[in-house]
Amino acid sequence: MANLTVTLETVEAQEIHGVWGKSSDRTVSKDTPRLSAEYYRAVGKKEGEVLPFYVLSRNYDPRTEAFELLIAGDLAAPPLAAFTLEAGLYARITVRPKLGFLWGPAVGEAKRYFYTKWLPGSGYAARNLEYELHTEKSVGKAPSIDLLFAVRGKD
Template sequence: MRKRRTKMIGAKKKAFDTEPRMILLKEPILMLGMQVETGMKSVFRDVSRLGKRWQAFKRTGMIPNRKEPWAFVAVSKDHDQLNGRWNYLMGDVVTRVDAVPSGFASFAIPAGRYAVFTLRPPNRFAWGMTIGMAKRYIYAEWFPNSGFKPDSAISDFELHDERSTLKRGPSIDLYVAVKEA
């Protein structure tokens, strides 16, 4: 078993584990939320706007079949290598999807093998920077040396739970779909 290493931001804060834990997700994770098509030049703006729309909806308290304990997912999928665009979804984990209201999206995160990287930003305002750094590392450095390749069923997803809301030491898990190289 390889030793778990961490990438550093500055001299003190651990941003993310560079050696993931491998898991087999046995059941799909269902989510209900919203989506946007985005790309490298617009991802931060698009995700910020989508997040504001989703938070406004969440304040209504009308998320049917929301799973307890609470969990939120942000999914990147359907990457188009030619134009550098992909679909980005965010929403809450639900126990089932009965109907999808107009303007909303549902998605079943597929069961399968995932490399799970724990991300720890230096503060709650640095999520975007930390996630971007981790994804660059995973796809440019980790995959070429891992014995795995990305599974095309889904690119990756962030799982936010009660740990992501901590005032000190927040963290999330970034799940990256993998298959043997």
């Protein structure tokens, strides 16, 4: 397992614009590129030209392994839907793929670590919203992305 560190931070509310779709654990690897292509068509840009870029999931249902998926950025364009990232407390993990292009396994490993190792003993509960934040750090020789998980103190 990679050396993963979780940091807590307060994030301000932010409006982003994107394309929603239904997804699941089984289909996310196909749904993400499909929705990304829709997003890039809507903003008239090529893949990778929009930073920051968000891959957000919310309302995960563990029984069906289904969730809502949003591919978004700061650019507003029809027919993109506006969405406000809630202000509040977030747990952040910076992810670096072992090979500079294999994001899927690295993100999966970080999410498993967050939910099965860090969260249970943390004193926090997940708020069922998480997102990948792709920035200028996501490109180049040593790319990284940040995963942010909305959390709250346990009751």
